[in-house]
Amino acid sequence: MRAWSWWDHVYLYGLIVYIAIRGRFGARTKHNEKVVRRVDVRDRALVALVFIGSMILPLLYLFTHWLAFADYSFPQFVPWCGAVVMLFALWLFWRSHVDLGLNWSITLEIRKDHELVERGVYRRVRHPMYTAIFLFSIAQGLLLPNWLAGWSALVSFALLYLSRVGREEQMMREFFGESYVAYMQRTGRLWPMK
Numbered sequence: 001m002r003a004w005s006w007w008d009h010v011y012l013y014g015l016i017v018y019i020a021i022r023g024r025f026g027a028r029t030k031h032n033e034k035v036v037r038r039v040d041v042r043d044r045a046l047v048a049l050v051f052i053g054s055m056i057l058p059l060l061y062l063f064t065h066w067l068a069f070a071d072y073s074f075p076q077f078v079p080w081c082g083a084v085v086m087l088f089a090l091w092l093f094w095r096s097h098v099d100l101g102l103n104w105s106i107t108l109e110i111r112k113d114h115e116l117v118e119r120g121v122y123r124r125v126r127h128p129m130y131t132a133i134f135l136f137s138i139a140q141g142l143l144l145p146n147w148l149a150g151w152s153a154l155v156s157f158a159l160l161y162l163s164r165v166g167r168e169e170q171m172m173r174e175f176f177g178e179s180y181v182a183y184m185q186r187t188g189r190l191w192p193m194k
Helices: 004-028 041-063 077-103 126-144 146-174 178-186
Strands: 034-037 107-109
Touching: 004 041, 004 077, 004 126, 041 126, 041 146, 077 126, 107 146, 126 146, 146 178
Parallel strands: none
Antiparallel strands: 034 107
């Protein structure tokens, strides 16, 4: 096993919190009855790729020497920035789940009695959970000085996001109609509109 830095611990604790947030809310919504489901092979493959990039490769980096060939060094201030970004990402990830409540799903689904959430962090941003995942992925790169383990989450999640967000918004327009169109006009996708 490789020698651990302080920042390896920071990353691992952040990852544990991230998994705990997802697990808690995933358990609450697991038995929701679905009325619309648009999951295809591409989406499943991209979710698997994100899992590899955000879980498998970082854990291989932390617990083995297998990825040492992709190590590099960065200035001492970089992981401090990563820790700050991670804290904000975890808060936003948690808050996004809280505000969505039972309306959340890991895939493209709409549940029975689904409601359009326009409160909390969704008041000004349509996809704050995606924002949180992007930020967590950036924090991973700033905390783990390894080209594969550090940046694989950002690359894999960007691919999933680009493949999914348009389809997700189309599904929401079809289900909520003009309400969602009006919501789109007054909110930003990943950050608030000016």
